[in-house]
Amino acid sequence: MKAILLTEAMNIEITDVTKPTAGEGEVIVKIAASSLNHRELWIQKGLYPGMKVPCILGADGAGTIVELGNNVNPTWKDKEVIIYPAYDWGTNEHAPSRQFRVLGMPDPGTMAEYIAVPTTNLVEKPKYLKWQEAAAIPVAGLTAWRALNRHGRIQKGDKVLITGIGGGVAQAGLALALAFGATVYVTSSSAEKIEYAKSIGAIGGVNYKDEDWHSQLKELSGGIDIVLDSSPSPVLDNYFRFMNYGGRIVTYGSTGAPKTTISISKFFLRHIQFIGTAMGSPLEFMALLQFMEKHNIQPLIDSQFSFKDGEKAFDALRTGNQIGKIVINHI
């Protein structure tokens, strides 16, 4: 079968690999569409822990079950599914096990004609979603869901800031926060992206490249309860200019700066919580899909590429010009 293979750091090839077979409790899913995440760029740069090559890339995917392994209920055959994008979360909803890992390095990923996965990794695709939309959900949607719902404890009327609104997780967070009834503000390097966010329901936004963006945001919002953050500032104290007392900063990425500093006294006197998060559990994935179906949420797709043009999809991600998800069509 054809697959998008990372052969070594910085080198991906669309090449022939052996088709997987379904083990005990596993099925073979014929992938209809996959989507890209920033993670694949970190992996290509060799900046991801536990690098292993060659490896089929891709955490996000959706498709049809075409083969069943032993001890799989025959009702799974021909089902259209979305793949939960990780293994071994474990039984603790508060945090994953140490064995937790995302599909697509070191385990084979979704950017191939077929993937073998346990049925415990599968959720039936809600009928209202097209293949491309289904494939755009897993990593970004799940990360945003856990960050806002569990860690942010989002409620109707909360004021939420979403940083770097061009990103996949940020876009998913915007749609979810609006569906929760929150009042949403954004940051971006692009005035067009801020305008786009406003056109779908955000109240306003500021450019994170402006040195005084924290003060601008305070003026615009009056105060923020929850930050959904892919890029903490190098000096986190700047956030105290706009955070409400008791606010939650939920961080899922380090795009902006790998380190940050914080004034401890301001932090505790204002009852601020600074919370790290990564992806979410299988139960949260199911809850996310139910919430999305209830609120008829379609993920935002920036662009689509055919499988044979898969490498161009990575070029598009590298530019950072996208707003929403970049999808690869496999069929």
Ligand SMILES: NC(=O)c1ccc[n+]([C@@H]2O[C@H](COP(=O)([O-])OP(=O)(O)OC[C@H]3O[C@@H](n4cnc5c(N)ncnc54)[C@H](OP(=O)(O)O)[C@@H]3O)[C@@H](O)[C@H]2O)c1
């Ligand atoms: N913890 C997890 O489970 C998890 C899951 C997914 C992603 N991540 C991480 O989260 C980050 C975003 O991932 P993604 O896949 O959503 O990314 P993406 O689709 O590649 O988007 C990246 C976005 O980051 C924004 N950005 C760049 N520099 C920034 C800065 N200095 N301050 C604020 N925003 C900045 C840009 O927004 P504008 O274009 O609007 O300027 C850009 O569009 C990555 O670091 C990724 O590794 C973590």
